[in-house]
Amino acid sequence: MNAAPVLLGYAGAVGVLAPRLLLRSAWPYRAPALAVASWLALSASFTVTVALAAYQLAAPTEHLHADLIGLLHSCGLTTGTGAPDPTVATRLAVVPPALVVLLVLGFFVLEVLRGRRTRSRHRKVLDLVGHRSARLGATVLDHELPAAYCLPGHRPRIVVSAGALRLLSAGQLDAVLAHERAHIAGRHHLALAAGMAFAKTFGPLPLARHGRQQTAVLLEMIADDRALRRQPREVLAAAMYDMAAGAAPAGAFAVGGPSALIRLRRLLTPQRRPHAALRGSVAVAAAAVPLIPLFLGCVHGIS
Amino acid sequence: MRRLGELEAEIMDRLWRWRRPATVREIVDDINKQRPLAYTTVNTVATILYNKGWLLRGKQGRAWVYSPIRTREQYSAALMEEALGASEDRPAALAHFVQQMSPEEVGALREALATADRQDGP
Numbered sequence: 434m435n436a437a438p439v440l441l442g443y444a445g446a447v448g449v450l451a452p453r454l455l456l457r458s459a460w461p462y463r464a465p466a467l468a469v470a471s472w473l474a475l476s477a478s479f480t481v482t483v484a485l486a487a488y489q490l491a492a493p494t495e496h497l498h499a500d501l502i503g504l505l506h507s508c509g510l511t512t513g514t515g516a517p518d519p520t521v522a523t524r525l526a527v528v529p530p531a532l533v534v535l536l537v538l539g540f541f542v543l544e545v546l547r548g549r550r551t552r553s554r555h556r557k558v559l560d561l562v563g564h565r566s567a568r569l570g571a572t573v574l575d576h577e578l579p580a581a582y583c584l585p586g587h588r589p590r591i592v593v594s595a596g597a598l599r600l601l602s603a604g605q606l607d608a609v610l611a612h613e614r615a616h617i618a619g620r621h622h623l624a625l626a627a628g629m630a631f632a633k634t635f636g637p638l639p640l641a642r643h644g645r646q647q648t649a650v651l652l653e654m655i656a657d658d659r660a661l662r663r664q665p666r667e668v669l670a671a672a673m674y675d676m677a678a679g680a681a682p683a684g685a686f687a688v689g690g691p692s693a694l695i696r697l698r699r700l701l702t703p704q705r706r707p708h709a710a711l712r713g714s715v716a717v718a719a720a721a722v723p724l725i726p727l728f729l730g731c732v733h734g735i736s
Numbered sequence: 737m738r739r740l741g742e743l744e745a746e747i748m749d750r751l752w753r754w755r756r757p758a759t760v761r762e763i764v765d766d767i768n769k770q771r772p773l774a775y776t777t778v779n780t781v782a783t784i785l786y787n788k789g790w791l792l793r794g795k796q797g798r799a800w801v802y803s804p805i806r807t808r809e810q811y812s813a814a815l816m817e818e819a820l821g822a823s824e825d826r827p828a829a830l831a832h833f834v835q836q837m838s839p840e841e842v843g844a845l846r847e848a849l850a851t852a853d854r855q856d857g858p
Contacts, residue, residue: 555815555818555819557741558811558814558815559815560741560745561741561744561748561790562748562808562811562815563812563815574812574815574816575808575809575812576809576812576816578816578820580816580819580820580832580833581832581833582819582832582833583832592815592819594812594816609833612833670849670852671849673833673834673845674842674845674846674849676833676834677837677841677845678845678846693837693845694844694845694848697845697848698848701848701851701852702852
C-alpha cells in the first residue's frame with residue numbers, strides 16, 4: 434500500500450490544524466521558548482512529510498514494495514532482508530523529496546547570508562560613526578530619536594541612540610540592554626531565518642504564515658523575560674511605552690503592528706508558567722513530531 | 737598595532753569634531769598627545785578612508801588636506817533609518833526593541849499602562 438494518502442493527511446493536520454490549535458492555546462505566551470521550539474518542530478515535521486509523500490508519489494508502483502523494504506531496512510526495522518538493488522527509476526524517485534528539503538535548507542542559508550551581509554555593512558559604518566561605551570556594553574549613536582537595537586551573530590553590537598539615553602531611567606536602560614543581550618545570546622536571528630525560509634518555501638500555508646509571525650513575537654517575549662530577571666515588570670513596560678511613544682512618526686501610518694501591545698499586556702498581567710506536566714508533554718511532542726512522518730512512511734509500507 | 741577599524745574611527749572622530757579640513761600632520765600631532773603613532777601609518781589609513789569614500793582630499797601646498805564627505809549626523813540618521821525601517825525582512829537582520837508604531841497604537845499602549853496602574857493603586 435502506498436503511504437502517500439496517509440502522509441498527505443498528516444501534512445494537512447500539521448500544516449493547517451496544528452497552527453490553529455497553537456494560536457488558540459494560552460500556554461505559548463507563558464512559555465515562549467517552548468512555543469518557538471514547537472513552531473520549528475511543526476515546520477520540520479511538515480517538510481519531512483511532504484518530502485516523503487513526494488517520494489511515495491514519484492516511486493514507480495512496481496518498485497514501491499522493494500523501495501519500502503529498502504526504506505524499512507534503512508530505518509533498521511527489518512531483519513534478514515537484504516537491501517534491494519536500486520534501479521534507475523528508484524534512484525530518480527529520490528529527486529523530488531530531495532528538492533523539497535533542499536529548497537527549505539537553501540532558503541535558510543540564503544536568509545542567514547543576507548542578514549549577515551546587511552549587518553556587516555551596517556556594522557562597518559556604525560563602528561566609525563558611533564561611540565563605544567564600555568560601561569553600557571553598547572555603541573551610542575548620535576541621534577535624538579529614541580531607539581535601541583542589536584546586530585546579532587558574528588561580532589555582535591548593541592546600539593542605543595542618544596535620544597534613548599536621555600529618555601530612559603537607569604533601570605529602564607538596564608532592562609532594554611538586557612533585552613538586546615538576550616537576542617544576541619539566544620541567537621534569535623537563526624530561529625527567525627528558519628521561520629522565514631519555511632515561509633518562503635510554503636508561502637500561504639497557515640503553518641508558514643502564522644509560524645513566522647509568532648516566532649518573531651515569541652522571540653521578543655523570550656528577550657523580555659530575560660530583562661525581567663534584572664528589572665521589575667513596571668520598569669520594562671514603561672521603557673517599552675516611552676520608546677514607542679518617542680519614536681512614533683507624526684503621520685498615521687502603522688509600521689510595527691500589534692506585537693508591542695501584546696508584549697506590554699503580557700508584562701502587565703503576569704501569568705505563571707504552565708504546569709510542569711504540560712511543559713513536559715509539549716516538549717516531548719515537539720521532539721517527536723518531526724519523527725512521526727518517518728514512522729508513518731515505514732509502517733504503511735508493510736500492510 | 738591597533739586594528740585598522742579603530743584607527744579609522746580615531747581619524748574620522750577628529751575630523752568630525754574639528755569641523756574643518758585637516759592635514760595628516762595635524763591628525764598625527766593630536767593622536768601623539770596620547771600615544772606615539774607614525775606619520776606614515778596615519779597617512780596610509782587616511783588614504784584608505786579616502787578610497788572607501790569616507791573622506792575628500794585636496795592639495796594644500798605639498799600636503800593633502802582631508803575632510804569628511806558627510807557629517808556624523810548624516811551617517812547616524814542613515815543607520816537609524818535602516819534599523820527602524822519598515823522593510824519586511826529587516827527584523828531578521830537588526831532586532832530592535834520596539835517597532836515604530838502609529839499614534840493610535842501608542843495610544844493603546846498608554847491605555848494598557850494606565851489600566852495596570854489603576855489596578856495596582858489603592
